[in-house]
Each structure stands twice: as structure tokens, then as C-alpha cells.
Amino acid sequence: MDKSPLLEADRLNVSFHTPRGVVHAVRDVSFKMGREKLAIVGESGSGKTQAGRAILGLSDGRVSAKRLAFHGETLLGLDARAWRAIRGRRIAMVMQDPRYSLNPVMPVGEQLLEADRDRGSAKTARARALDMLASVRIRDPERVFRAWPHEMSGGMGQRVMIAMMLMAEPELLIADEPTSALDVTVRLQVLAILDNLVRTRDMGLIFISHDLNLVRTFCDRVLVMYAGQVLETLPAAELAAARHPYTQGLLACPPEIDHRRERLTVLRRDPQWLEPVAP
Amino acid sequence: MSDAIIEVENLTIGFGEGKNRIAAVKGVDFTVTEGENFGLVGESGCGKSTILRALAGLNEDWSGRIRLCGRDMDKKRPRALRRLAQMVFQDPFGSLHPKHTVDRILSEPLEIHGMDDVEGRVRLALDQVQLEPVHRFRYPHQMSGGQRQRVAIARALILQPKVILLDEPTSALDVSIQAEVLNLLQDLGQQMGLTYVLVSHDLGVVAHMCRRLAIMRQGEIVETAMAEELERGKLVHPYSRQLLVASRGYDRNAIDAFLDH
Amino acid sequence: MPPSWRRWLLSDAPTSRRQARAARAYLGWIAFSRNPLAMLGLVIFLALLASALFAPALAPLDPVSGDLANRLLAPGGEYWLGTDQQGRDIWSRIIYGSRTTLLIVFMVAVTAAPIGIVIGASAGYLGGWVETVLMRLTDAFLAFPKLVLALAFAAALGSGIENAILAIALTAWPPYARIARAETLAVRGTDYVAAAKLNGASDLRIVLGHIMPMCLPSLIVRVSLDMAGVILIAAGLGFLGLGVAPPQPEWGSMVSEGRSQILEQWWVCTYPGVAIFLVSLGFNLIGDGLRDVLDPREGRDG
Numbered sequence: 062m063d064k065s066p067l068l069e070a071d072r073l074n075v076s077f078h079t080p081r082g083v084v085h086a087v088r089d090v091s092f093k094m095g096r097e098k099l100a101i102v103g104e105s106g107s108g109k110t111q112a113g114r115a116i117l118g119l120s121d122g123r124v125s126a127k128r129l130a131f132h133g134e135t136l137l138g139l140d141a142r143a144w145r146a147i148r149g150r151r152i153a154m155v156m157q158d159p160r161y162s163l164n165p166v167m168p169v170g171e172q173l174l175e176a177d178r179d180r181g182s183a184k185t186a187r188a189r190a191l192d193m194l195a196s197v198r199i200r201d202p203e204r205v206f207r208a209w210p211h212e213m214s215g216g217m218g219q220r221v222m223i224a225m226m227l228m229a230e231p232e233l234l235i236a237d238e239p240t241s242a243l244d245v246t247v248r249l250q251v252l253a254i255l256d257n258l259v260r261t262r263d264m265g266l267i268f269i270s271h272d273l274n275l276v277r278t279f280c281d282r283v284l285v286m287y288a289g290q291v292l293e294t295l296p297a298a299e300l301a302a303a304r305h306p307y308t309q310g311l312l313a314c315p316p317e318i319d320h321r322r323e324r325l326t327v328l329r330r331d332p333q334w335l336e337p338v339a340p
Numbered sequence: 341m342s343d344a345i346i347e348v349e350n351l352t353i354g355f356g357e358g359k360n361r362i363a364a365v366k367g368v369d370f371t372v373t374e375g376e377n378f379g380l381v382g383e384s385g386c387g388k389s390t391i392l393r394a395l396a397g398l399n400e401d402w403s404g405r406i407r408l409c410g411r412d413m414d415k416k417r418p419r420a421l422r423r424l425a426q427m428v429f430q431d432p433f434g435s436l437h438p439k440h441t442v443d444r445i446l447s448e449p450l451e452i453h454g455m456d457d458v459e460g461r462v463r464l465a466l467d468q469v470q471l472e473p474v475h476r477f478r479y480p481h482q483m484s485g486g487q488r489q490r491v492a493i494a495r496a497l498i499l500q501p502k503v504i505l506l507d508e509p510t511s512a513l514d515v516s517i518q519a520e521v522l523n524l525l526q527d528l529g530q531q532m533g534l535t536y537v538l539v540s541h542d543l544g545v546v547a548h549m550c551r552r553l554a555i556m557r558q559g560e561i562v563e564t565a566m567a568e569e570l571e572r573g574k575l576v577h578p579y580s581r582q583l584l585v586a587s588r589g590y591d592r593n594a595i596d597a598f599l600d601h
Numbered sequence: 602m603p604p605s606w607r608r609w610l611l612s613d614a615p616t617s618r619r620q621a622r623a624a625r626a627y628l629g630w631i632a633f634s635r636n637p638l639a640m641l642g643l644v645i646f647l648a649l650l651a652s653a654l655f656a657p658a659l660a661p662l663d664p665v666s667g668d669l670a671n672r673l674l675a676p677g678g679e680y681w682l683g684t685d686q687q688g689r690d691i692w693s694r695i696i697y698g699s700r701t702t703l704l705i706v707f708m709v710a711v712t713a714a715p716i717g718i719v720i721g722a723s724a725g726y727l728g729g730w731v732e733t734v735l736m737r738l739t740d741a742f743l744a745f746p747k748l749v750l751a752l753a754f755a756a757a758l759g760s761g762i763e764n765a766i767l768a769i770a771l772t773a774w775p776p777y778a779r780i781a782r783a784e785t786l787a788v789r790g791t792d793y794v795a796a797a798k799l800n801g802a803s804d805l806r807i808v809l810g811h812i813m814p815m816c817l818p819s820l821i822v823r824v825s826l827d828m829a830g831v832i833l834i835a836a837g838l839g840f841l842g843l844g845v846a847p848p849q850p851e852w853g854s855m856v857s858e859g860r861s862q863i864l865e866q867w868w869v870c871t872y873p874g875v876a877i878f879l880v881s882l883g884f885n886l887i888g889d890g891l892r893d894v895l896d897p898r899e900g901r902d903g
Contacts, residue, residue, distance in 0.1 A: 070554075104514040215384070244383035244541060245586040253595045271514060278589035282461055314519040316548030318587060321571055323550065325523055328516035343885035398795050414654065421800040427799055439814045441621045448810070449800035477621040482613070584608035 065133035066093040067233060067265045068116070072127040075111045075120050075289075086111040086122060088289040098259055098266045100276040100297065103286035105332055106312075109269045112286070113235050116267070117154055118144050131233070149176065153226035157238040159218030163210040169221050170206035176228040193224040197254050216247035223254060233265040234258075240273070273300065273311050285311075288335055307334055344407075345502060345535050346372040346395065351404035353390050364390045366559040367404070372504075377529065377536040377554035379546035381583070387559040388539045392505045395426045395537065409502055423453065426496035430487035430508040436480040442466075442491050443476050449499050465494040469524060486517035490524070496526065505530075508537045510545065522549060543587040547571060555580045639890020647885025652699040660693035664850045673866045684870040685858060687848075689866065694850035694875050701851045702880060705766055705835045706828050712770040714824050717718045718816055719778020725776070725785025726808050736782065742775040751834050755843040765844045769834055773827065780823055784816040818895035826888035829881035836877050852877050 075087035087108040091101070101109045114120045116129070118139065129136045131152065139147070148154075156162045164172055173190040174183075187206075194202035197220040210218060219239060226234060236255065240248040256279070259266050270276050276283055277300045285292045285308050293305045302307055310328035353365040365387040379516040380388040395406060397417035406413040408424050429435035435444060446462045455461065469490040480488050489509065496504055509525070510518035511522040522545065529536055540546050546553050547570050554561045555577065563577040565567060575581050585594045611628075615621040634637055652659055661679075667689030676683040682691040724735040730755070752770035788794060789812070798806050836853025838844040845851040852873040859869030 104516060106351075193357050246582060248385065249586050249590060249595045250598060252590055253592065256590075256592070274589055275513075278591065311515060314515040316522070316544040318547045318584065319571060319573070321547060321567065324526070325519035326522065327519050373734040393795075398797055398798060422799055422801045425799075427796070429792040429796065431792060435796055437797075437811055437814075443618055443621075448797070448802070452801045452806070454805075477615040477618060477873055478613075479621065479625065492796075496798070499800065 069093045069130045074125045075115050075122045077122040096265045098280040100280035100283045107286040108289040113269050150229045152233045153231040155236040155239045158242050159222045176225045184304045197224045235267045253327045343374045344371045345374040347407040349405040353402040377550040379550035380539045386556040390426045423499045425503040426501040427505040428509045465498045477515035503535045606639045629894050636890045638886045642883045642886025653703045656696050659697040662690035664693040665848045682872045685869050698850040698852045708766045709770050713773035717774040718781045721778035721781025722785045725782040739775045739778045745771045762845045781816045788815045812877040822892040828884035
């Protein structure tokens with residue numbers, strides 16, 4: 062195996078030019094990851110989604126970085142053809158709401174096959190698609206293969222999305238709030254599927270989420286983002302001992318079932334959390 | 341019971357006509373006493389929001405009995421009785437008219453009911469939800485999600501209702517904003533003697549806000565529990581227990597035991 | 602604009618509903634004025650307005666009675682755009698004709714659009730048999746080509762500008778009703794309408810205060826895009842002698858009068874045709890610009 066990390070970002074920046082001036086959505090974000098479950102957490106507007114999109118070259122803003130490399134090969138300035146060879150094949154992405162990600166006028170099976178177009182015969186491709194559906198714990202793959210997207214529940218749709226992403230056996234999966242539209246029990250089942258895949262297929266996972274509590278129990282390592290910057294990076298197991306007041310604040314906010322409090326803790330934001338950014 | 345403020349008996353609510361009719365709520369009974377906050381918990385499609393909309397008078401296609409403040413509610417609710425129960429919706433952007441200023445959103449209910457001192461009441465309502473006077477003439481798109489939800493709460497309070505129906509009031513908000521909004525709701529409930537019915541999929545939020553809760557599944561209440569029982573994990577029904585386990589975070593071993601439905 | 606006005610308009614803490622509304626309009630205007638084509642459309646519209654208002658000052662000669670000795674003179678000299686077969690100055694007739702055009706456009710807009718929005722919004726909000734009756738009526742009107750229907754109405758009502766306006770308005774409202782109904786259906790189930798019901802708002806209040814404001818943007822866009830068509834139908838009616846009674850100048854009938862000499866005395870029908878073209882283009886450009894501002898769903902960077 063090669064020594065270079067699966068993904069390496071050094072000073073990743075994303076900015077948007079709006080009529081009111083330049084907005085820095087992501088500022089100097091740096092991290093390295095291997096075949097692990099890396100979480101990027103933060104509140105809405107923290108830049109976590111923009112960071113994820115920038116890695117896949119899907120950002121609408123202006124992306125710059127000192128280095129952004131996948132297996133040691135740069136992802137900066139790739140042309141459309143080079144991206145096609147990577148996107149959906151070596152790096153795949155799962156979005157928040159499966160209803161908007163699946164094509165509504167195409168049966169599920171055809172969409173799965175499309176994700177796998179140039180690998181082997183139609184028969185083996187179909188068998189593989191059914192395998193994938195089974196691997197995301199769909200009980201009746203034949204039926205789901207023929208189903209239309211509108212016939213599926215949210216949890217089922219998200220499993221299909223994941224199956225679709227896996228057809229190409231990507232080395233890295235970027236999941237942007239993949240479970241926040243799902244019910245709690247279904248959510249955990251979908252997470253268990255992702256967990257299995259990381260273990261058995263040796264895949265890397267970037268898990269973008271706002272839910273620190275979930276991330277603490279699910280991921281290996283956590284990147285905490287605030288206003289476009291990474292405030293701290295730490296192992297998920299040590300999240301409770303986080304040093305940064307923002308991380309502590311976020312952990313303290315949600316009500317707990319087992320430990321009732323009279324009042325919830327409110328997060329106090331401090332402008333000094335942000336490092337000045339070099340122009 | 342004399343201090344019951346909401347009495348629901350054998351409430352059945354369906355959607356669609358004839359053969360395609362689907363029962364969303366199947367013969368539900370519950371009672372809420374005045375000042376007691378009551379939670380309805382369950383996963384999507386379990387009928388919890390449907391019950392809330394029927395209580396509010398937004399859904400007229402129900403059978404059974406609904407009593408609010410000791411009065412039987414008809415399917416068509418007259419204007420005067422609409423004041424008894426007001427609602428706060430899940431999505432704070434979708435529940436505020438995009439072309440109305442905060443001022444108009446808050447003063448319109450007062451004009452409809454011919455109440456006096458519109459100016460003073462609007463100012464008071466903004467103050468109660470901790471919004472500044474500068475927010476009064478803003479449009480919803482000029483405010484953050486938390487501020488918008490405060491406006492929605494102010495609108496629900498301005499007619500001085502007895503009951504506030506909260507439909508996932510914080511699920512569209514960040515946790516830090518959720519904490520602020522839940523604290524605000526608690527304070528207002530105590531100050532104004534309100535009764536809340538809170539619908540949520542989040543057991544933590546319900547446990548924090550409510551004294552008593554009902555766990556729903558597929559249109560039926562499977563279990564009613566006190567918040568202390570939930571805190572001590574003393575739930576009886578297997579589905580409630582599964583929901584409780586799932587709410588505690590990711591746990592490999594527990595998930596394999598989940599029942600699909 | 603004085604800086605203090607600008608500050609008042611762009612304040613993020615308006616102190617009255619009036620200021621909030623003005624600020625919203627000003628931001629819309631800023632977006633509109635960044636679109637050069639829309640501004641060109643606005644200039645054309647303002648020119649039409651000016652020519653209608655100041656026709657007596659702008660027209661050098663009498664538009665109605667001509668000098669038969671000077672029939673069919675080529676452009677140049679005293680007659681900038683030449684004369685027609687009755688020796689009338691074409692420039693002056695175009696200037697006065699803009700009054701007719703503006704009157705038709707304005708009257709059609711203020712009659713057809715409100716009819717359409719009331720029918721469409723009531724049908725969409727009330728549903729049931731009201732919707733069935735109103736929308737079938739709309740479909741019946743839509744089933745005929747606009748020009749044919751307008752011709753039939755104009756023929757039945759007789760010639761004259763009032764009847765032409767009525768005929769055009771009767772054919773123009775159905776698409777507006779359809780748009781208003783579609784927007785209403787999208788708005789009807791929203792939480793803010795539910796909240797208005799909870800507040801005790803009557804159906805009338807909900808339709809007028811909550812639903813119609815949401816229908817207006819797409820309707821305004823559609824009306825301004827339609828104005829080009831209205832001008833062309835008016836010109837068509839004039840061309841067929843069903844519009845304005847002669848000798849009052851009207852662009853369509855001017856084209857019609859010149860068609861027998863189109864090759865020899867091309868200017869007689871060309872210049873009124875150019876006027877029709879320019880004004881139609883102007884309304885189209887304004888409509889496109891308004892769509893980008895009011896209805897950003899179809900815009901490029903909404």
C-alpha cells in the first residue's frame with residue numbers, strides 16, 4: 062500500500078462573491094485522513110457542506126488550496142474528463158435528502174446500472190446491483206430494483222442512494238447529513254450499513270453532520286468547524302474532554318433524556334474564536 | 341376532571357376517500373390538565389402531527405370527541421373559539437408569510453379579533469420573545485431561523501390563548517438555537533400559565549419540556565409515561581424501548597436487535 | 602439620490618411598514634437597473650409614454666386631415682417619414698397613434714389581470730365545484746386562438762376603440778387565471794396560510810391578503826410579456842378595420858392602409874410597423890427583466 066494519505070487538504074479555502082462583498086465560507090481548512098470515519102461537524106453556516114463539496118469539485122464558489130490531494134494526486138484544477146474518472150467512481154457523495162438525489166422518472170434498478178455502466182455484461186451488472194441492494198439490508202432487492210423512487214420511504218431511498226454510490230466501489234465516501242431526514246431507528250440502521258462498509262471494504266468516510274452526539278458515538282475522529290474555520294480536531298472518543306469552549310458549548314446544549322435539567326445551557330459565542338485570516 | 345383543558349376521546353382521523361381512505365390516527369384517547377405540558381412522540385407518519393392539526397382546527401376530517409377548555413369542538417370552528425389554541429409550526433420560514441413584515445404578522449390577528457391597543461400589544465409580544473424593536477419592520481428573509489421562530493411564537497401568543505400546540509418547534513434549528521428557544525418557551529409557559537402540547541421525534545426535547553408523554557406508532561398510542569419514568573428508562577412497550585435506545589446515539593450491538601416495520 | 606435617502610432605504614432596521622416596503626422596492630429596482638436590456642425596454646416604454654403625453658408638441662402636423670396635393674411623398678424635408686395616400690404626415694400619425702396604443706395596453710392590463718387573478722385565486726383556494734366551474738370556463742376561452750376570439754368579439758361588438766379594448770381584455774384573462782390558480786395551489790397548503798386560519802382570518806382576507814400577493818410577481822411578469830401580443834392583436838384588429846374608427850391614427854390600420862403600395866411607397870406601412878415592433882420589443886425586455894427580479898426561480902442566479 063502506498064504511504065500517501067487517502068485524502069489530504071492543506072489550507073483549503075472557498076469564497077463566494079456576492080453583491081455585498083466576498084464571503085469566506087471555508088478558511089484555511091487543513092486535514093489528512095486515511096481509511097477511517099472522519100466527521101466534520103458544525104452549525105448551519107459553519108462551512109462544513111462547502112468543504113465537502115469543494116473536495117469533489119462541486120463548489121459554486123472560488124476554491125483554492127495549498128494542496129488538495131487524493132492518494133497523492135492533486136484534485137486542484139482538474140478538467141471535466143479527469144473529474145469524471147474520479148467522481149462517483151473513486152470518490153462518491155451521498156446527499157441529505159434522497160428524494161432530490163434520485164431521478165424521479167427512472168426505476169431504481171436502471172439508476173443503479175447507470176452508476177456501473179462500463180463494467181462487464183448486463184447480467185453480471187444486474188447481479189451486482191442486487192448484491193448491493195442486499196448489502197444495504199434491503200430485504201427484497203428484486204422488488205426494489207423494479208420500484209420507482211416515489212414508491213420508497215425516506216430510509217429506503219437513502220439506502221438505495223448508498224447502494225448506488227457503492228456500485229463503483231469508491232475509496233472515499235462523502236456523506237452530507239445522510240441521515241438527518243430519517244427517523245431515529247432508521248437512521249441508526251443506515252449508519253450501521255456505512256460502518257460495515259468502512260470496515261469490510263476498506264473505505265474512507267467523511268461524515269458531515271450537525272449532530273455532535275451522533276458523531277461522538279459513530280465516528281473515529283472529529284473536525285469541529287465554526288464560521289469556516291476548523292477550531293479543533295480530536296478523536297471522537299475524547300469529545301467529552303474537548304478543550305475548545307465552542308465544542309463544549311455545543312455538547313452541553315441539547316437536552317438529555319437521562320439527565321433532566323431545569324434550564325438548558327446556552328452557547329455564548331466569542332469573536333476571539335476566529336483567527337484573523339491573512340489576506 | 342374539572343381542570344382538564346384538553347380531552348380527546350376515540351379520535352380517528354383519515355385521509356382520502358372511499359377505498360383509498362387511510363386511517364392516520366386510530367381511536368386515540370388522552371387528557372391534558374391545565375398547565376401540564378404534554379408530549380406526543382413518534383416517528384414520521386405515526387399520526388402525531390395529524391392529531392395536533394385536528395386539535396388546532398386545521399383538519400376537519402375527524403371523528404370522535406375533542407374538548408378544549410371544557411367545550412366540545414365542532415369540525416368547523418368559529419372565529420372566537422380559534423383563539424383558545426394557537427400553533428407554532430416546524431419550519432420557521434414556511435410559517436411566516438414571505439411578503440409580510442413582522443409588524444403585519446403580529447398585528448393582523450389583533451385586527452381580526454378587533455382587539456384594542458394594537459401598537460402596545462405588538463411591542464409587548466416582541467419583548468416577550470426577546471426580539472428587539474428593530475426587528476419589527478423586517479421581512480422574514482431578513483432574519484435568522486431562531487429569530488423567525490421567535491416571531492412565530494409571538495404570533496401564537498398574541499391572541500392570549502390557553503393552549504399552545506408546538507409542532508416540532510426546534511427541529512429545523514441548530515442545537516444552540518434550540519436551547520434558547522426551549523428556554524424561552526419554558527419561561528413563557530410559566531409566566532403566562534400556558535398549556536403546551538409538544539409534538540416531536542426527539543425524546544430528549546420531549547423529556548425536557550413535558551411532564552407526561554405519549555409514544556405513538558402507526559396511529560395509535562402505544563404507551564403513556566411520566567418524564568421521570570423516561571429518565572429512569574422505565575418504559576414498558578418494546579417499541580418505546582427501541583426508540584429510547586436509538587435516541588441515545590450509535591450503538592452497534594443494539595441496532596442488530598431493531599425490528600423493522 | 603441624496604445619501605440620506607439611500608441610507609433610509611437600505612437601513613436594516615426600518616421603522617415603519619412604509620419604509621420596509623420602500624426598501625424592498627428599492628432593492629428590486631437596483632437589481633432591475635443592473636440589466637441593460639431591461640433598461641432599454643424601460644427607455645422604450647418611457648418614450649412611448651412621453652410621446653403619448655406630449656403628442657401635440659412632438660407632432661409638427663395635423664394627424665387627421667392631410668393635404669391631398671402632397672400624397673405619398675417620400676421621407677425627407679417637411680415630412681420626416683413621408684406622407685400617406687391622403688397626404689397626412691406619417692410621423693405625426695405615429696406620435697398620435699401612440700396614445701391609442703398606450704390606452705389599449707393600459708386598459709387591457711387593468712381589466713384582464715384583475716379578472717384573471719380573482720378567478721384563478723378563488724378557484725384555487727375554494728376548490729370543489731367553484732373551481733370546476735371557473736376553470737372549465739377558463740378552458741373554454743383558452744380553446745380558441747386569441748386573435749380569432751378577439752375578432753369574433755370585435756365583430757359582434759362593432760368597431761371602435763372601446764370595443765377593441767373589451768374584445769382584447771376578454772381574450773387576455775384566461776392565462777392569468779391559470780397562473781393565479783397554479784400559484785394559489787402552491788400557497789394554499791403552506792403553514793403561513795394555516796397560521797392565518799388559526800388566527801381566525803376569513804376566506805376573503807386570506808385570498809386578498811395572503812394568497813394574491815404571492816400570485817402577483819408571476820402575474821406582473823406575464824402581463825408585461827403579454828403586452829407585446831396585445832399590441833399586435835390591437836394592430837391586427839386595426840388592420841382588419843375592427844379597431845379604431847378612421848381617421849383616428851392607429852398603427853395597425855396605418856400598416857393596413859399602406860399595404861397596396863408596399864413596394865413603391867414602402868415608408869407608408871414600414872414606419873408604423875417599426876413602431877409596433879419597437880414597443881412590443883420594449884415590453885418583452887421589461888417582462889424579462891421583471892422576471893429576473895420578481896420571480897427568481899427562472900432566473901440564472903436566484
